[in-house]
Amino acid sequence: ETGVTQTPRHLVMGMTNKKSLKCEQHLGHNAMYWYKQSAKKPLELMFVYNFKEQTENNSVPSRFSPECPNSSHLFLHLHTLQPEDSALYLCASSQGRSGSYNSPLHFGNGTRLTVT
Amino acid sequence: GENVEQHPSTLSVQEGDSAVIKCTYSDSASNYFPWYKQELGKRPQLIIDIRSNVGEKKDQRIAVTLNKTAKHFSLHITETQPEDSAVYFCAVRKEYGNKLVFGAGTILRVKS
Numbered sequence: 001e002t003g004v005t006q007t008p009r010h011l012v013m014g015m016t017n018k019k020s021l022k023c024e025q026h027l028g029h030n031a032m033y034w035y036k037q038s039a040k041k042p043l044e045l046m047f048v049y050n051f052k053e054q055t056e057n058n059s060v061p062s063r064f065s066p067e068c069p070n071s072s073h074l075f076l077h078l079h080t081l082q083p084e085d086s087a088l089y090l091c092a093s094s095q096g097r098s099g100s101y102n103s104p105l106h107f108g109n110g111t112r113l114t115v116t
Numbered sequence: 117g118e119n120v121e122q123h124p125s126t127l128s129v130q131e132g133d134s135a136v137i138k139c140t141y142s143d144s145a146s147n148y149f150p151w152y153k154q155e156l157g158k159r160p161q162l163i164i165d166i167r168s169n170v171g172e173k174k175d176q177r178i179a180v181t182l183n184k185t186a187k188h189f190s191l192h193i194t195e196t197q198p199e200d201s202a203v204y205f206c207a208v209r210k211e212y213g214n215k216l217v218f219g220a221g222t223i224l225r226v227k228s
Contacts, residue, residue, distance in 0.1 A: 004159075025186070040220070041203075041220065042120070042217075042219055042220045042221065045137070045215060045217070047185065048214045048215065050214060054215060090159065090160070094214070102175040104150055104162045104165060105150075105160075105162070105216060106162075107159040107160050107161070108159060109158065110159060
């Protein structure tokens with residue numbers, strides 16, 4: 001049990017499909033994140049939510065749509081993706097601005113997405 | 117925005133030797149510097165972090181040093197073991213910010 005759970009672990013989807021990635025954290029954190037990890041590239045921050053409010057959108061294309069209904073759950077809705085969107089999508093959580101100073105990120109195991 | 121460069125991209129060492137990975141950053145307002153280890157097929161996990169009011173921090177075989185003037189920090193692993201083989205990422209964040217910017221990663225291979 002990592003404290004941050006992501007489902008599904010693997011996802012294969014066509015370019016016209018609509019799918020959603022789910023993340024749940026059991027650590028009592030206030031901030032949640034989506035990161036994209038591609039081969040030979042740094043971890044790319046996509047979105048940040050702090051107390052359910054989006055505080056960062058790192059110029060992510062609109063075919064990725066995040067949703068944060070509460071501080072424990074985070075979704076990433078996917079629509080009309082491209083093959084270059086194939087990557088490992090990592091969810092993370094942290095204490096957030098109101099919590100411990102510079103608290104570390106806790107990552108989930110990720111969803112391996114393949115777009116065909 | 118912040119730019120983080122990490123070197124080397126791959127590092128092979130003999131078991132028992134030391135390994136050093138270095139990161140440089142651009143934003144002088146950054147003041148939190150964690151290191152993450154990611155084993156094959158697993159999630160990144162925090163192994164050590166340092167804040168800007170400290171120059172060095174040690175935890176058993178792992179140490180991190182920070183030079184704020186030169187804007188670089190390094191991860192030192194002594195007496196390396198095969199289980200140290202993984203990808204290591206440095207990261208940088210500003211005070212009270214949520215945005216953690218990562219380096220490109222270093223693949224460390226420890227040969228037995």
